[in-house]
Amino acid sequence: MTDVMHNFELFQPATLADAQAILGDHEDAWIIAGGMDSLDWFKHRVKQPSVVVDIANIPDLHGIREEDDRGLWIGATTTLTEVNESEAVQSRFPVLAQAALRVASPQIRNKGTIGGNVSQDTRCTYYRDGFPCYRAGGNTCYANTPTAMNREHALFGVSRCVAVTPSDTAIALSALEAMFIVERRGDRSEVAAADFFIGPDIDITRMTSLEPGDILVGIRVPGKWAGSRQYFEKVADRNTWDFALANIAMAATVDAGAISDISMVCGAVQCTPRRLTDVESLVRGETPGEELETLVKRVAARGAEPLNFNHFKVPLMENLAMRAIRSLA
Amino acid sequence: METYGPYDPTVDYVPGPAPRPKHGRDGETSSWRPLHMSRRNFLRGVVCSGVVIGGSAYLFSATTPARADTRAVERLVRLTVNGRTHSVEVAPNETLATTLRYRLGLTGTKIGCNQGECGACTVIADGTTIYSCSTLTHRVRDSEITTVEGIAGEDGTLHPVQQAFIEEIGPQCGFCTPGQVVSAVALLNRNPNPTIEEARLAMSGNLCRCGAYDHYLRGVMKAAERV
Ligand SMILES: Cc1cc2nc3c(=O)[nH]c(=O)nc-3n(C[C@H](O)[C@H](O)[C@H](O)COP(=O)(O)OP(=O)(O)OC[C@H]3O[C@@H](n4cnc5c(N)ncnc54)[C@H](O)[C@@H]3O)c2cc1C
Ligand code: SF4
Ligand code: FES
């Protein structure tokens, strides 16, 4: 059920400095880029910031540039369609191009940005509907009760909240070991993917290390995995619109038939993208084949603690990891 | 008994009297009633003339700007739709679908889900399709917008996509049809010779509850032979 959005003041700054000045002036200012996640919150009247800052007109935040190390800099407000259609992304980081293509629907990708995609809030239906749960500042989790509908929820890393990361591109960017460039009150810092996405044990009210007023300027994908063997697969109820029930992203190098280096990340099973370090250390130096696939299946979901209705995610995850390894054979 | 008119986003809403008993969560939202109904008719009148001279009270939002370059947006915007430029008064929290339907009278653009999940509200902005229900009108101030009303020729000649949809019996209830037409036209503008897979992908953001997907897809392929 959606409603007319609450009244807010809208700012459309043309430079990063103006945006920061506005964010500094208004404590509850809310950034929108594509607005595909934000307007949903407003229409459901769950979040009602009095000031909205539209950052889409800031040229410094947009575009795709080559870096010296064969890597790429991707501006935060670059749309998912632009990421997917970029030749540089397709040739060096196909796992990212495919992840961007598997988000939502064409119309959402035409407007939704990569910065908004990695910064979006979780899709736990209780939370989105405005239930006063832990994440919303309350003192219970509605998704982790004996009768709760928790088919989409987490297998790992639970700390009061059992919500999962909704973003498809976050999984690919984590596998590519991307750096997130964050501007905080005039200071710029680079945050590694592993620190950018945070779980409920660090802060239960946020999904990323971005604090109110912070602006994600861009994402730097290092050249390390450029041109390596890559794999992305997403399983969802429908191919359009639906968020992942599980997805997998992999980048690997193969030397004389054996896997020399690998990075594998699974999404929608934990609050943050889950790096499958057990699989990685198992397959390094090994030759892909049926035998290795069987072993990968055995370790991929080790330590999973399913809730009432999400046991199916365990074999899903195992099979996705196995299929990623199979793609190297 | 208090009667409630149809939902009209162009009027200001204030909390009203207790809603009529209704089941479910509907009751919550129906407690909002229009402040003054007459503004609707006022707006309708000016919509026809194409130009709105906003009352001074509506012209600017309430704040006094601290710096000239960090001002909040103004309410009077120029919007280019189907090749015509309109001056129209737009609230900061207004979606493009609302502006098109209720300020400009272009009701061909439908609102289905109002949350980016159906495609009934699809329009073209600068060559790409977007959901107008999930776009702030202020965002597309400088864009060229095409709605379903701008697809057929000036003299009413149907676009090959529209003709093919009729021949392939695309529309059943027809509610999704404007969005389907807009998505198909945007595809053929960009790629006049799509493969069936490319067409399926381009049309995948348009839900059809009647399930006429294959009909629409055949229509796209047929239209591609004719453009
Ligand atoms: C029907 C539907 C289906 C969807 N399906 C999928 C899916 O399958 N997979 C998927 O990954 N996503 C999905 N999404 C989510 C959607 O793709 C993302 O929400 C979109 O990419 C977000 O980008 P945006 O620019 O529109 O976000 P916005 O709404 O503009 O921003 C999202 C959040 O990020 C913050 N933000 C944005 N940019 C910055 C910045 N530069 N600096 C700091 N903070 C910032 C905003 O404040 C806000 O909190 C779906 C959304 C809808 C409505
Ligand atoms: S899973 Fe997290 S977001 Fe969902 S109800 Fe529980 S605490 Fe809230
Ligand atoms: S009304 Fe816009 S997508 Fe459904």
Ligand code: FES
């Ligand atoms: S024709 Fe009825 S929804 Fe498509």
